[in-house]
Amino acid sequence: MYRKALFTAGVALTLAASPSLAADQARLDEVLIIGTVEDARTLPGSGAVIGKEQLGNEVITDIHQVLKTVPGIYIREEEGSGLRPNIGIRGATAERSQKITLLEDGVPIAPAPYASPAAYYFPTTLRMSGIEVIKGAPLLQHGPQTTGGVLNMISTPIPEEIGGSLTVGAGSHESSDIHAAYGGTSGQWGFLLETVERNSGGFKDIDRSNRDSGFHISDYVGKLRWSSDNGPRQSALLKVQHSTEVSNASYLGLSAADFAADPNRRYGLSGIDQMNNRHTGVNLSYSRELADNLDVTATLYRNDFSRNWFKLGGGGALVKAADAGDAGDAGAQGILDGTVDTTGLKYKHNSRDYYAQGLQLDFDLALGAHQLALGTRVHRDEMDRFQPTDIYDQVNGSLVFQQTKAPAGSDDRLEESEALSFWLLDDWQVTDKLNLNLALRLEDVDSKQTTTGVKTSSNSTQELLPGASFTYDLTPRVQVLGGVHRGFSPLGGGAKPHEDPETSVNYELGARYSQDDLFLEAIGFYSDFSNKTENCSVGSPCSNGATAGTFVTGEAVISGLELQANERFRAGSFSIPVNLAYTFTQAEISKDNAASGFEKGDELKDVPEHIFSARVGLEHAGGWDNYAVAKYLDELHTKVGSEQTTDSLFVVDYISQYRLKEDTRVFLKVENVFDTQKVVAHVPDGARPNKPQSIMVGMTLDF
Numbered sequence: 001m002y003r004k005a006l007f008t009a010g011v012a013l014t015l016a017a018s019p020s021l022a023a024d025q026a027r028l029d030e031v032l033i034i035g036t037v038e039d040a041r042t043l044p045g046s047g048a049v050i051g052k053e054q055l056g057n058e059v060i061t062d063i064h065q066v067l068k069t070v071p072g073i074y075i076r077e078e079e080g081s082g083l084r085p086n087i088g089i090r091g092a093t094a095e096r097s098q099k100i101t102l103l104e105d106g107v108p109i110a111p112a113p114y115a116s117p118a119a120y121y122f123p124t125t126l127r128m129s130g131i132e133v134i135k136g137a138p139l140l141q142h143g144p145q146t147t148g149g150v151l152n153m154i155s156t157p158i159p160e161e162i163g164g165s166l167t168v169g170a171g172s173h174e175s176s177d178i179h180a181a182y183g184g185t186s187g188q189w190g191f192l193l194e195t196v197e198r199n200s201g202g203f204k205d206i207d208r209s210n211r212d213s214g215f216h217i218s219d220y221v222g223k224l225r226w227s228s229d230n231g232p233r234q235s236a237l238l239k240v241q242h243s244t245e246v247s248n249a250s251y252l253g254l255s256a257a258d259f260a261a262d263p264n265r266r267y268g269l270s271g272i273d274q275m276n277n278r279h280t281g282v283n284l285s286y287s288r289e290l291a292d293n294l295d296v297t298a299t300l301y302r303n304d305f306s307r308n309w310f311k312l313g314g315g316g317a318l319v320k321a322a323d324a325g326d327a328g329d330a331g332a333q334g335i336l337d338g339t340v341d342t343t344g345l346k347y348k349h350n351s352r353d354y355y356a357q358g359l360q361l362d363f364d365l366a367l368g369a370h371q372l373a374l375g376t377r378v379h380r381d382e383m384d385r386f387q388p389t390d391i392y393d394q395v396n397g398s399l400v401f402q403q404t405k406a407p408a409g410s411d412d413r414l415e416e417s418e419a420l421s422f423w424l425l426d427d428w429q430v431t432d433k434l435n436l437n438l439a440l441r442l443e444d445v446d447s448k449q450t451t452t453g454v455k456t457s458s459n460s461t462q463e464l465l466p467g468a469s470f471t472y473d474l475t476p477r478v479q480v481l482g483g484v485h486r487g488f489s490p491l492g493g494g495a496k497p498h499e500d501p502e503t504s505v506n507y508e509l510g511a512r513y514s515q516d517d518l519f520l521e522a523i524g525f526y527s528d529f530s531n532k533t534e535n536c537s538v539g540s541p542c543s544n545g546a547t548a549g550t551f552v553t554g555e556a557v558i559s560g561l562e563l564q565a566n567e568r569f570r571a572g573s574f575s576i577p578v579n580l581a582y583t584f585t586q587a588e589i590s591k592d593n594a595a596s597g598f599e600k601g602d603e604l605k606d607v608p609e610h611i612f613s614a615r616v617g618l619e620h621a622g623g624w625d626n627y628a629v630a631k632y633l634d635e636l637h638t639k640v641g642s643e644q645t646t647d648s649l650f651v652v653d654y655i656s657q658y659r660l661k662e663d664t665r666v667f668l669k670v671e672n673v674f675d676t677q678k679v680v681a682h683v684p685d686g687a688r689p690n691k692p693q694s695i696m697v698g699m700t701l702d703f
Contacts, residue, residue, distance in 0.1 A: 031154065032130075032132065033142065033152050034049050034134060037051060040132075041512060041514060042471065042479065043471070044136075044137070044138060044471045044481060045138040045481065045483055046481075046508060046523050048070045048071075049131070050069075050132075052129045052130055055130070057655065058653070059696070061081075061082075064077055064085055064087075065631070065653070065671075066131065067131075067133075069613040069615055070133055071523075071581045071582065071611070072149070072560075074088035074093070074607055075088075076094045076646070076680070076681060077680040077681060077690055078688065080688075081215070082122075083245070083249070084539070085119060086540070087100060088100065090558065091525075091527030092147045092149065093534075094606040094636075095537075095539075095605075095606060096118035096119050096535075096537060096539055096540045097110070098119060098540075099147065099148060100148055100150065100151055101146070101149075102153075103142065103151065103152040103153065104152070104155060104281075105152075105153070105155050106299075107283055107303070108358075109123060109303065111356065112383045113379070113381060114419050114490050114492070114493075115382060115416055116354065116492055116493060117145070117492070118540070120307055120352075120539075121277065121279050121354075123155075124217060124219040126198065127155060127196045128154060129154050132152040134150045135149040135150075135508070136469055136483045137437065137467035137468060137469035137483035137484060138437055138469060138483075140467045141373065141375075141441070144419065144443060144490050145489050146441065146485070146486075146488050147489055147504050148487070155239075156221070157192075158183050159190075160184070163183075164180065164183070165181050165700065165702045165703070166178075166700070166701045167698065167700045171669075171695050172203075172695050173203045173694060175198075176200075177198050177696075178196065178197040181195075183223070185225075188227055188229050189224070189225065191224050191225070192221070194220070198217040199215070200215050204265065205264060206270065208271065209268060213249075214248060215245060216245070217245045218243060218244050223237065223239045223240075224237070233289040234288040236284070236285065236286045236287075237284070238284050239285075240282050241282075242280045243278065243279045244279075246274065247275045248273065248275075249273065249275045250311050251273075251315070251538065251539065251685045252266070252273070253319060253685050253686025255323045256323050257322070263679075263687075263689035268399075269315060269318075269336065269345065269399070270315070273347075274309075277306060277307035281303045282301070283299060283300070284301075285297060285300075294365050301360075303354075303356045304355045306352070306353045306354070310347060310348070313348045318332045318336055319685055319686035321333075335394065341396070345394060347390045349388050349389070349390070350538070351386055351388075352383055356380075358377055360378075369428055370426055372426055373427075376421065376422050376423075377419075378420055379417075380416075380417070380418050381416070382414065382415065383414070384414050385415075386411070386412055387407045388406055389407070390405075391404070410548055412451065413456075414449070414493075415447070416447065416448055417490070420444045421444070423439070425437070425440075433472055434472050434473075436470050437483075438467075439467040439468070440465070442463070442465070445460070445461045445462075445463075447460075448493065449493045457497065458497060459495035459499060461490065461501050465485065465486045465488055468484060469484075470483065478512070478513055479512045480511045481512070482509040483508050485506055486503065487502075487506050488502070488503055489502035491533065492535055499552070500531055501533070502529065502533040503531065507526045507527075509524050510522050510523030510562075517567055519566040520565050520566075522562070524561050528590075529556040530555060533551065533553065539683075540684075543639040551596070552595070553604075554593030554595070556588065556589050556590050556604060557586075557588060558585065561584045562583050563582045564580065565579075565580040566578070566580070573621045573622070574618060574619065575619040575620075577617040577619070578616050579613075579614070579616075581612070581614075583611040584609065585607055585608065585609060587607035588600070588601055588604065589601065598640055599641070603637050603641065605639050605642070607637075609635075611633055613630065615628075615629050623665075624659075625658075626657075627656075628652060629652070631651050631653075633649045635647060646678070646679050646680055646681060647679045648678070649678045649690060651673075651676055651690065653670065653673065654673050656669075664699065664702075665699065666699050669695070670694070670695050672690070672692060672693045673693065677692055678690060
C-alpha cells in the first residue's frame with residue numbers, strides 16, 4: 001500500500017497506514033505527495049519520485065535535464081540552464097510551466113498561481129532533496145492546475161543529528177556552484193541553515209560587448225521546528241527563504257543562417273539585456289493530533305517575487321527579416337551585425353511585482369478501511385506591472401541612449417485573483433487487492449485586471465472537479481490501474497467576463513509488473529478538452545501572436561502512451577542499474593474552429609511526439625560509480641498548426657564519482673558529451689540553442 005501525503009498548495013498532512021507512520025510524518029519540513037520510489041509504483045494513478053540519491057549522483061542543477069527522464073513530461077528549453085523552465089505534463093502544455101501545479105514543500109511556488117502563473121521564478125534545483133511528479137485523478141488534492149500533473153520540489157529536511165554538508169564545483173564557462181547546509185535536532189527543537197551560490201559566465205558570446213551572458217544566483221533558507229515531547233502529538237515549523245538572481249539573459253535569438261554559422265553567438269543589440277529578480281517566501285505550519293484517528297494541520301504562506309527584465313523588444317522582426325532573404329533584408333542583417341545604424345530601438349523594463357498568500361486547513365481522518373481528507377484554502381495573489389521603455393539608437397555598432405517613455409496601456413496594469421478551494425478525498429482499501437481513490441475538488445475564483453487605474457475586465461469561475469481512480473492486484477507481481485478526472489486551468493487575471501476556463505476530461509489506464517529489482521509499467525492516457533486555451537506572454541506568445549491575455553484554440557485531444565522499465569543487474573562487485581522511459585503523444589485540434597482559424601488535425605504547440613531516456617550506471621563496491629544519461633526529445637511546433645518546429649535533440653551526459661572516504665566524494669560531470677547543439681526554441685525572437693559540452697569537477701563533504 002502506498003504512502004500518500006495530503007496537502008494542497010501550502011500545507012501538508014500525511015495519510016498514514018498506522019499511527020507510528022503518522023507521527024514520523026508530523027515533521028512538517030519534509031512534505032511529500034507520494035513518498036518513496038516504491039510508493040510511486042503502487043499509486044492509484046501514475047507518478048514518479050526522483051530521490052536524493054539520484055539528484056546527488058547526477059549533481060543536478062537544471063530541472064529540465066532531470067525531468068527529461070520522467071515519462072509524460074514535455075520540456076521546451078530556453079536559455080540552456082533551466083532558470084525559467086518550460087515544463088508540460090500530458091495535457092498541460094509547456095509554455096512557461098503555467099499549466100501545471102508547481103509546489104515547493106507543498107506550497108504553491110509560481111509567482112501568482114491564479115492571476116499570473118507563468119514561472120518566471122523557479123526554486124533552485126541544487127538545494128532540493130527530492131522531486132515528485134503525480135498525474136491522473138489523485139492530483140485533484142492539489143491545485144489550482146489539475147489537468148496534466150503536479151510537480152513538488154522537496155527542500156532539504158532538518159537533519160536528525162547535528163551536522164552539515166558542503167558541495168563545491170567549478171567548470172566550463174567560468175561556472176561555479178556551492179551548496180552548504182548545517183543543522184540538526186536536539187530535544188524538541190530542530191533547525192537548518194542553507195545556502196546555494198551559483199555563478200556562470202554563460203556559453204554565448206555577445207557581439208561588441210565585454211559583458212558575459214551568464215548569471216549569479218544566491219539562495220538562502222532557514223528552518224526552525226518545534227515538536228511536543230509529551231501530551232498530544234503536535235509540531236510547528238517556520239521556514240524562511242530568500243533568493244536573488246542577476247542574469248544577462250535575452251529573448252533575442254538568431255537568424256537561421258547565423259545559427260548555422262555559430263549557435264552560441266548573441267547580437268550586440270542584446271548586450272544590455274539583463275534580468276534582476278528577488279524572491280522571499282515565508283511558511284508557518286502547525287500540526288496537532290486531535291484524536292487517535294484525527295489530525296489537523298494549518299499553514300500560513302506568503303511568497304513575494306519582484307523582477308525587472310530589461311531587454312530589447314521587437315527584435316524578432318529583425319530576425320525574421322534577415323531570414324526572409326528578399327531585397328530589404330541586407331539592412332536588417334546589417335542592423336543585427338552592428339554595421340548599419342538605426343534609431344528608435346525599444347528596451348523595456350519588464351518590471352513586475354508579484355505576491356501570493358494563503359491560509360489552508362487539512363483534516364485527516366482514519367475510519368477503518370477509509371483514509372479521509374477534508375481541506376480548504378483561502379488564497380489571494382497579484383501581479384503589478386509597471387514597465388517604462390528606454391529608447392536607444394545604434395550608432396557605429398554602439399547603443400546610444402535617447403529617452404525614457406513612461407508606461408501606458410497594458411504596460412501599467414494590475415492583475416488580481418481571489419480563490420476559495422475545498423477538497424474531499426477518500427482513499428478506500430476495498431479489499432486486499434482493490435484500492436479505490438475518490439476525490440472531489442471545488443475551485444471558486446474571482447479575477448480582475450485594471451489598466452492605468454481603470455477596471456477593464458473581470459471574471460468569476462466556479463468549477464466542481466470530480467475524480468476516481470483504482471489499483472487492482474491481479475497477482476502479487478501484476479497490478480492494473482486506471483482513473484478519470486475533470487481537469488481545470490484558471491484563465492488568469494486578464495480574462496474577459498465571457499471567457500470560460502480551460503476544462504478537460506482526463507483518462508488513464510495501465511498495468512505494472514514488479515519482481516525484485518525489475519519494474520515494468522505501461523500507461524495510456526487520453527485528455528479531451530472542451531476549450532483548450534493558451535496564456536499569452538512575451539516569453540511564450542500565443543498561437544495568434546498575442547503576448548498578453550488568453551487565446552482559446554478550441555476543442556482538442558491529447559493522448560499517448562508512457563512506458564517504463566527499470567532493472568538492476570549484478571556482475572561480481574559491480575551493480576548496473578538501468579532505467580528506460582519512453583512517451584508517445586498525439587496532440588491535435590479535434591474540431592474545426594472558425595473563431596481561431598484552426599482545423600481538425602492541426603497539431604498543438606510544445607508537445608513532442610516521441611520522448612526517450614536511458615539511464616545506465618556502473619557502481620562498484622569500492623566506491624567508484626559511473627552513470628550515463630541519454631535523452632531524446634522530438635521536435636516541437638512553435639504554434640498550433642505551424643510548420644515551424646524546433647529540432648529533435650539527442651544528448652548524452654556522463655557523471656563519475658569516487659568515494660575518497662565515507663564522508664567525502666569527488667566527482668566529474670560532462671554534460672552534452674558529444675557537443676550536440678540544435679534549435680531548441682524559436683520563440684519569442686529567433687533560434688536559440690541548448691547548452692554545449694560543459695565539464696564540471698567538484699567535491700561533496702558530509703560533516
